[in-house]
Amino acid sequence: MDTLHPPRPSSLPIVLQVLPALKDGGVEKSAIEMAIYIKKQGWTPLVASAGGPKEALLAVDGIRHIRLPLTAKTPWGIVINAFRLLGIIRGEKVTLVHARSRAPAWSAWLAARMAGVAFVTTFHGTHSLKGGTLKYIYNSIMVKGPVVIANSQFIRRHIIENYHVDPQRIEVAPRGVEPDAWDPAHFTENDRTAVRDELCVGRGVPLLLMVGRITRWKGHDLILDALGTMTDIPWVMAFAGSIDKTSEFGMALQAQAERLGIADRIRWLGSRSDVARLLSASTLAVSGSTRPEAFGRVAIEAMAMGVPVVATGIGGSTETILDGVTGWLVTPTSENGDFAAFEPQAMAAKLRGALQKPQQLASMGHAARAHVLSAYTVDRCCAAELQAYKRVLAL
16 A cells, blocks of 8 residues: 655645546446536546547547557566657656546556655456456555545445445545436437337337446346336336447347347347437336446436336446435345346336326436435536545645
């Protein structure tokens, strides 16, 4: 563990955030939000990554992005990147380095030590410990700094239990939404009708929406199995997330829907940039993760849009979703830390119960948005991360 405090900056700090790339994802979104927030505070933000489609969001706000091959995971690649970062730190007079992912964190930590500047991390995920001592050592870079930022209370507990970190070293900064960007008032009845027409959803038919990359642990197969027992009531299920329909898993999901006799009710939307618009027309949001979400940004985005959430009751969802108030949680039948098992019938019971109470859904939607605005906004999250910076820099 590095110690508090590096030399106190004589002028406003320059913060370099380091992450693998700028693609779609929570880590990338958090880095961009923090860079914008840093600039608003009068500090200077820099972001280093291998680049990607989200670079444009930094450019819009006049934030400098430095392209480096930070997806490298080999020991040699990590060392080379450390010296590249060292050059940036010295050349740009960086005050603090903030790492958000393991491989680039090793490079950033080495560079920060050589330069004698502050180093902090944000622990964005559980990072599986399967793999023994070497995997533990690789993961442990995320607790090397004097202050560790956790993106949920769940992750805070994970860090303490698995890495034996002093709780006093951990700052919790739950993710957040921009209230104006996720506001149902921005969408008209015509907007909602257009979404439903696009997705071929009949009048009065509930629209269920699940947002997230289509991978095994996100639980798409669990949701399909649950829906397969609900063919006696109307609904349409839309999955928004990139999918390779020619992949083994993609083909298996499509075959599963066909086998269950519900393929005509399923909409595979692919990756979407208009999630708020989709949510504006949705009756329920669904999350079926069988591995604990570190936080679960999708749930708070749905609730901010006034849409209750039915989710598996593990990880960050147990914090963000108030069971019976802003949504419903499905209890696992077993849990081993990395994965949890759920009965499709239990998920179906929650979905069916929600759809049979339209008036309750409306009141829960109002409660859900109020809950998010009181606890999970971008400004609150970034202010907590800034507090961690100030703590390390003794400001």
